[in-house]
Amino acid sequence: MDFVKKHIVEPGATVRLRKIATVPDGPFDDKQEAYDFTAETITKMRELQYRLYVEGKQSLLIVLQAPDAAGKDGVIRKVLGHLNAQGVRTFPFKVPTEIERSHDFLWRIHKCTPGAGQVSIFNRSHYEDVLAVRVEDLVPKSVWSKRYEMINNFELLLAENGTRIIKFYLHISPAEQLERFKERLDRPEKHWKLNLSDYDARQKWGKYREAYETVFEKCSSKAAPWFVIPADKKWYRNAAVSSIVCQTLKEMDPQLPKVEVDLDEVRERYETELAQLDDDS
Amino acid sequence: MDFVKKHIVEPGATVRLRKIATVPDGPFDDKQEAYDFTAETITKMRELQYRLYVEGKQSLLIVLQAPDAAGKDGVIRKVLGHLNAQGVRTFPFKVPTEIERSHDFLWRIHKCTPGAGQVSIFNRSHYEDVLAVRVEDLVPKSVWSKRYEMINNFELLLAENGTRIIKFYLHISPAEQLERFKERLDRPEKHWKLNLSDYDARQKWGKYREAYETVFEKCSSKAAPWFVIPADKKWYRNAAVSSIVCQTLKEMDPQLPKVEVDLDEVRERYETELAQLDDDS
Numbered sequence: 001m002d003f004v005k006k007h008i009v010e011p012g013a014t015v016r017l018r019k020i021a022t023v024p025d026g027p028f029d030d031k032q033e034a035y036d037f038t039a040e041t042i043t044k045m046r047e048l049q050y051r052l053y054v055e056g057k058q059s060l061l062i063v064l065q066a067p068d069a070a071g072k073d074g075v076i077r078k079v080l081g082h083l084n085a086q087g088v089r090t091f092p093f094k095v096p097t098e099i100e101r102s103h104d105f106l107w108r109i110h111k112c113t114p115g116a117g118q119v120s121i122f123n124r125s126h127y128e129d130v131l132a133v134r135v136e137d138l139v140p141k142s143v144w145s146k147r148y149e150m151i152n153n154f155e156l157l158l159a160e161n162g163t164r165i166i167k168f169y170l171h172i173s174p175a176e177q178l179e180r181f182k183e184r185l186d187r188p189e190k191h192w193k194l195n196l197s198d199y200d201a202r203q204k205w206g207k208y209r210e211a212y213e214t215v216f217e218k219c220s221s222k223a224a225p226w227f228v229i230p231a232d233k234k235w236y237r238n239a240a241v242s243s244i245v246c247q248t249l250k251e252m253d254p255q256l257p258k259v260e261v262d263l264d265e266v267r268e269r270y271e272t273e274l275a276q277l278d279d280d281s
Numbered sequence: 282m283d284f285v286k287k288h289i290v291e292p293g294a295t296v297r298l299r300k301i302a303t304v305p306d307g308p309f310d311d312k313q314e315a316y317d318f319t320a321e322t323i324t325k326m327r328e329l330q331y332r333l334y335v336e337g338k339q340s341l342l343i344v345l346q347a348p349d350a351a352g353k354d355g356v357i358r359k360v361l362g363h364l365n366a367q368g369v370r371t372f373p374f375k376v377p378t379e380i381e382r383s384h385d386f387l388w389r390i391h392k393c394t395p396g397a398g399q400v401s402i403f404n405r406s407h408y409e410d411v412l413a414v415r416v417e418d419l420v421p422k423s424v425w426s427k428r429y430e431m432i433n434n435f436e437l438l439l440a441e442n443g444t445r446i447i448k449f450y451l452h453i454s455p456a457e458q459l460e461r462f463k464e465r466l467d468r469p470e471k472h473w474k475l476n477l478s479d480y481d482a483r484q485k486w487g488k489y490r491e492a493y494e495t496v497f498e499k500c501s502s503k504a505a506p507w508f509v510i511p512a513d514k515k516w517y518r519n520a521a522v523s524s525i526v527c528q529t530l531k532e533m534d535p536q537l538p539k540v541e542v543d544l545d546e547v548r549e550r551y552e553t554e555l556a557q558l559d560d561d562s
């Protein structure tokens with residue numbers, strides 16, 4: 001299956017999240033088939049990332065957005081965490097600090113974009129400035145409504161510099177979220193995660209949905225597409241994300257650097273060293 | 282086996298690298314036993330790191346130093362890369378940039394130290410400033426000879442702030458290094474790694490050994506010990522490093538945060554939400 005094609009938000013398309021299923025409708029016959037697919041895809045993804053890293057020219061930015069408990073941490077642990085640590089950095093964006101708030105909203109983001117050969121993973125992102133900030137009414141509409149264009153311009157800047165951007169929304173149902181909150185209650189080692197504000201946020205589910213829909217409509221571009229991933233089933237979510245990352249890396253087509261040295265010369269040096277080693281022993 | 286005890290450089294101890302074997306003398310009967318041990322240890326290491334991350338109080342800094350082809354990248358890929366990406370960052374320290382050189386030698390290092398709950402991995406480090414810099418004669422002895430004390434003071438600063446520091450030297454023989462250079466020659470997909478300067482560095486093996494010995498003598502402290510790991514056998518190297526990281530995390534004894542909320546209140550909220558969900562459907 002072409003997960004890119006299936007889940008991409010075409011530039012300018014209108015998205016109605018309520019009409020998009022949170023459960024998969026294929027292509028796996030069972031969980032095990034999805035696990036096998038994901039494992040295989042992760043292996044390919046690692047190989048391609050290795051090439052990206054040694055090529056040292058292009059970079060990849062992966063943005064994760066989702067309601068609480070939808071699986072941002074899970075995707076990082078189970079899928080993206082398999083990327084080689086030397087070429088990847090994860091940035092969780094939380095409530096901005098005082099210094100961060102004294103700058104424009106993209107200032108703290110820009111510092112975390114990936115350099116050549118690198119992958120950055122954003123756990124939440126600059127999109128919070130048109131999501132939480134909009135829903136929680138933290139700045140006036142006159143301010144946040146201008147940000148969509150600024151985000152597009154910013155992402156274009158990155159794209160022009162060789163950065164591919166893919167943005168995932170993990171789409172879960174309110175019922176599945178509640179089920180996951182229940183798990184936290186049932187397992188004492190997860191009690192530290194409990195938070196009444198998680199329940200408060202559920203009251204604003206509709207407003208967040210609306211804010212996300214605006215984001216998808218205004219900020220899914222060819223250079224930086226959004227993907228809406230059905231996320232009620234973790235095995236499907238992981239399969240789809242790994243496949244889209246893998247497909248993106250494949251399109252970027254990173255190449256191992258050309259051999260710059262004279263192979264014969266290196267071979268000669270090797271033989272000399274080897275002879276010397278034998279002499280020493 | 283207690284790998285910490287076996288490989289630690291006791292503070293102030295004199296180290297003669299030539300007297301330390303580069304091949305293991307136990308405890309594994311065969312490779313497979315080492316692989317199993319490492320896999321098991323990595324699982325434990327991940328669990329402890331998870332606690333470190335959510336505790337959010339202490340941090341861990343892992344320094345890797347070694348001759349070329351000794352396995353710094355391998356240790357990151359096979360051992361440390363299994364740490365959860367959200368709590369770990371890897372920093373390769375290469376030839377300093379112009380801006381970096383315009384500052385003191387610890388300036389660029391300090392920016393990469395781990396925050397609370399985090400792990401930083403240094404692929405090469407501030408120690409290059411008393412290793413390569415010393416051997417290649419990049420600054421006068423009057424400059425580099427003062428750096429050992431500055432390094433100790435710097436590491437003490439970090440330690441006082443809750444950072445545990447462990448420093449690994451991957452100890453390989455010149456013969457094993459040459460064998461690995463040969464592999465690069467034999468495998469076309471590794472040709473891009475070939476470099477005549479690798480062979481040049483072999484001419485200075487004795488000088489580097491001496492420089493490392495000074496480092497171990499002057500900069501292995503209780504707060505920031507050095508470990509000399511026999512590294513001719515990758516399976517032993519990985520087992521030893523994973524075990525020492527795991528042991529260190531165990532000693533740090535990170536704790537899950539206390540539950541701050543009223544569990545009954547959360548349960549009540551859950552029931553309310555559940556009832557509402559049933560109403561909606």
